[in-house]
Amino acid sequence: MTHLPYILASYGLAGSLAVILSVGAALRLKRDRLKLASLEAARGRAQSATQGGQRA
Template structure:
């Protein structure tokens, strides 16, 4: 009896989950950077400006 199918499945699930979580983190980081850039842009409404 071999344990190879269990081992391959366990490694596959681990790698798959790591890829999914890493991709989600990368997407959230990209979205957060875009929001930060939008906040750092000077507004055109004529509000108070920083020196």
């Protein structure tokens, strides 16, 4: 009897887990980059308003 089905199943599970974690990380990165961009844009607007529209 061969153990090939068990070996393939373990590799399949490991590969699936890697894909799931990678996709989750990519989605979190995209979401957080959008949040950062909106925060930086808001900060830039606040700084220009406090400086009278002039940047140093």
